[in-house]
Amino acid sequence: MKILIKIIILLIIIPSKSFSLIEVDITRGNLDPLPIAVSPLSIDENSRQNFEKILKKRNIGEEISKIIEVNLKTSGLFNPLNKDAFLQAPDIANLKPRFEDWNLIKAQALITGKVSYLDEKLRVEFRLWDVLAGKEMVALAFTTVPTNWRRVGHIITDKVYQRLTGEKGYFDTRIIYVAEEGPKTKRIKKLAIMDQDGANNKFLTLGNELVLTPRFNPTSQMVTYLSYFRNLPRVYLLDIETGMQEVVGDFPGMTFAPRFSPNGKKIIMSFAKDGNSEIYTMDLENRIVEKITNHPSIDTSPSFSPDGKFICFNSDRSGYQQIYVMKSDGSNVKRISFGKGLYGTPVWSPRGDLIAFTKLHKGKFYIGVMRTDGSGERLLTENFYQEAPSWSPNGRVLIFYRETKTDDKGEGFSAKLWSIDLTGYNERMVKTPTDASDPSWSSLLSN
Amino acid sequence: MKKSRIRNIDQGAIMKLNKILKNTLLIVFACFALSACATSKKSTGQMQGDVYTGTDTVEYLASGVPDRVFFATNESVLTTASRETLRKQAAYLRKNSKITIVLEGHADERGTREYNLALGERRANAAKDYLMTYGISSDRISVLSYGKERPVDSGSNPLAWSKNRRSVTVKAN
Numbered sequence: 135m136k137i138l139i140k141i142i143i144l145l146i147i148i149p150s151k152s153f154s155l156i157e158v159d160i161t162r163g164n165l166d167p168l169p170i171a172v173s174p175l176s177i178d179e180n181s182r183q184n185f186e187k188i189l190k191k192r193n194i195g196e197e198i199s200k201i202i203e204v205n206l207k208t209s210g211l212f213n214p215l216n217k218d219a220f221l222q223a224p225d226i227a228n229l230k231p232r233f234e235d236w237n238l239i240k241a242q243a244l245i246t247g248k249v250s251y252l253d254e255k256l257r258v259e260f261r262l263w264d265v266l267a268g269k270e271m272v273a274l275a276f277t278t279v280p281t282n283w284r285r286v287g288h289i290i291t292d293k294v295y296q297r298l299t300g301e302k303g304y305f306d307t308r309i310i311y312v313a314e315e316g317p318k319t320k321r322i323k324k325l326a327i328m329d330q331d332g333a334n335n336k337f338l339t340l341g342n343e344l345v346l347t348p349r350f351n352p353t354s355q356m357v358t359y360l361s362y363f364r365n366l367p368r369v370y371l372l373d374i375e376t377g378m379q380e381v382v383g384d385f386p387g388m389t390f391a392p393r394f395s396p397n398g399k400k401i402i403m404s405f406a407k408d409g410n411s412e413i414y415t416m417d418l419e420n421r422i423v424e425k426i427t428n429h430p431s432i433d434t435s436p437s438f439s440p441d442g443k444f445i446c447f448n449s450d451r452s453g454y455q456q457i458y459v460m461k462s463d464g465s466n467v468k469r470i471s472f473g474k475g476l477y478g479t480p481v482w483s484p485r486g487d488l489i490a491f492t493k494l495h496k497g498k499f500y501i502g503v504m505r506t507d508g509s510g511e512r513l514l515t516e517n518f519y520q521e522a523p524s525w526s527p528n529g530r531v532l533i534f535y536r537e538t539k540t541d542d543k544g545e546g547f548s549a550k551l552w553s554i555d556l557t558g559y560n561e562r563m564v565k566t567p568t569d570a571s572d573p574s575w576s577s578l579l580s581n
Numbered sequence: 582m583k584k585s586r587i588r589n590i591d592q593g594a595i596m597k598l599n600k601i602l603k604n605t606l607l608i609v610f611a612c613f614a615l616s617a618c619a620t621s622k623k624s625t626g627q628m629q630g631d632v633y634t635g636t637d638t639v640e641y642l643a644s645g646v647p648d649r650v651f652f653a654t655n656e657s658v659l660t661t662a663s664r665e666t667l668r669k670q671a672a673y674l675r676k677n678s679k680i681t682i683v684l685e686g687h688a689d690e691r692g693t694r695e696y697n698l699a700l701g702e703r704r705a706n707a708a709k710d711y712l713m714t715y716g717i718s719s720d721r722i723s724v725l726s727y728g729k730e731r732p733v734d735s736g737s738n739p740l741a742w743s744k745n746r747r748s749v750t751v752k753a754n
Contacts, residue, residue, distance in 0.1 A: 409706030
């Protein structure tokens with residue numbers, strides 16, 4: 135459990151209630167990102183040298199502020215300003231910003247801070263300022279082991295994001311995905327995990343067997359996925375820290391499309407037998423297996439609502455792939471997708487209000503969202519091939535994968551991760567060391 | 582009066598002839614168009630509807646016994662040609678009673694991964710059911726779906742996709 139770190143958050147000053155302070159509206163497109171100045175976290179010479187020895191980084195204060203900047207920019211809601219224009223030195227700005235100076239470069243918000251070396255630990259304090267009002271909005275300090283310095287940057291971003299948008303952030307998170315290599319006809323696939331910003335990439339399997347569709351449990355310490363170990367496609371469970379793996383259940387055939395229930399106690403998945411795929415759950419504590427659907431059609435891609443009371447899933451019982459919702463005991467099955475085309479991969483939003491999906495219509499693939507009764511369908515992005523959306527823990531961003539069309543010789547294939555804002559804006563490729571597919575977003579690692 | 586009547590008749594006849602000519606021409610043109618279609622289909626590698634009918638990727642369990650059958654988009658129904666192939670496989674397997682097989686079901690890349698896994702399983706089972714009706718015991722058959730994970734043709738075009746929508750009979754021993 136080395137990743138489960140102990141962060142001591144000392145609330146220096148409880149932020150005062152804000153009526154007139156700045157706010158960022160995340161329910162609309164990011165046409166006008168908020169100009170924000172991220173002053174490099176100041177550091178005294180002694181601390182700088184100590185961290186340089188431990189972390190091989192010349193100035194850890196600057197490095198942390200770079201992480202914050204990249205996070206803010208990637209969100210599409212903020213426009214971090216060029217540091218060359220900053221007039222005030224970092225150490226002085228952290229004590230008392232000269233708001234006129236920051237106002238001059240059009241900054242509306244300002245982040246300042248200080249890093250110090252304290253009993254072999256990394257101590258960070260930071261402040262968020264409203265430049266126009268000339269007021270402090272957040273002030274926090276925490277202490278952690280030095281190797282956690284990247285997470286410090288993510289946690290600060292989460293606090294800033296939360297203070298300015300009113301909703302929790304999604305920066306101190308990780309992505310589990312399938313790393314892909316080799317020709318399309320003989321693809322080698324491995325489970326891989328990385329920080330949300332692509333750092334600390336790590337492979338979890340060797341690529342000896344085909345692996346697909348990894349998904350986190352609610353605490354993000356376990357993963358359920360499909361493995362073709364010994365050419366038997368089965369749902370597995372993997373403990374990320376210990377590397378322990380086990381088969382889920384004892385089914386006489388292929389199990390696939392696994393996900394955790396919202397409390398992490400059950401796995402919901404499909405079991406295919408005699409040409410018929412049905413949805414089952416298995417309780418991880420008492421191993422009790424329950425059959426949820428009962429229909430001769432294909433029933434797959436199940437996903438629980440966050441309160442655990444409903445399940446959305448994919449079925450072709452109408453003749454073609456459509457999205458259905460039922461109660462978690464399998465009763466009250468209702469079709470909710472009625473637009474033109476085929477619908478697949480429904481995933482319930484962590485906020486509970488929306489279902490994200492993949493749609494195929496006239497040879498194009500779309501990622502979209504609809505309300506849980508099927509109304510208000512909105513397509514966010516169109517492409518040759520893309521599927522498998524996964525929600526950020528705050529339900530504001532979707533990550534999915536996209537494949538390119540090959541040329542006449544069958545060359546030029548690639549698979550990459552992409553993210554898009556729920557508003558349909560801010561579509562970005564998520565950099566990975568290899569080709570990538572089947573992303574799953576973790577919960578917030580620190581709260 | 583008479584004269585003009587005759588002329589009218591003549592004109593009528595001519596008009597009729599014209600019509601007939603036109604129609605024949607149309608038919609001739611139509612024939613050309615159809616044969617053009619047929620040839621162009623052949624040249625891209627043989628598909629009927631969108632089911633692959635060529636032999637490009639096909640391997641053989643024994644002489645004259647093709648190892649695979651092909652499917653239409655989103656379908657798991659066996660075509661006439663597929664049933665013929667499977668009957669040949671069944672005859673071969675009846676003669677070689679020690680052979681056990683794996684039916685590997687596949688889908689093309691134009692579908693979501695999880696649905697395609699289920700579809701591959703359904704296709705392989707369609708082949709299994711048919712083999713069983715021709716006397717092959719289910720003990721000798723196992724089924725494995727690869728969904729869209731193992732295409733034989735890496736192309737992104739209808740012909741490549743048709744080759745990839747398949748159930749392949751593989752000897753397991």
